Amino acid sequence: MNLDALKYILNNRIELIEEIVAGTQYDSSATIGVANFLLANEGNLELLSQAQKYHYKEFIKPFIESATCDGVFGNGTCTGNGYIDDESLIACYIEDEFLCQHCRYDAERITVD
Structure with missing residues (x-):
């Protein structure tokens, strides 16, 4: 997981997360919360709940792991x-x-x- 890229997106390109979540039943603020949580915990995915893991897999991972x-x-x-x-x-x-x-x-x- 590229935490530097995640930090850059959160600080400078937050619209990327908002756009990928738009049109889904999910709230981008929840995804942004998961991203901030990951940054604060050095990317430790094991600390995420199942719902948070979904946000990571669907809305965060494409930007920082498999671009x-x-x-x-x-x-x-x-x-x-x-x-x-x-x-x-x-x-x-x-x-x-x-x-x-x-x-x-x-x-x-x-x-x-």
Whole structure:
């Protein structure tokens, strides 16, 4: 679990959580509460109730554990494994460009050439 990315989202991109929860029967404030609880407890999932684990799995985990790469030329064009590594994740949120290290490198080479 990328706690640094979770902290960044909670402090700077809270709308991401609000948007993913919108349109469901769940309240985004509950999801935000679970996210804050995880931060305060170093990401210890064992401390979560079943309901909290649901919020984590459905609304938090996609942002901090299994974020997918958009690919250099769009969906399906990732030159890596399709996922963004922990080291690149915060930069993706800051730049609002979701590329893995391979695609980031390829995109820089295309821009420079």
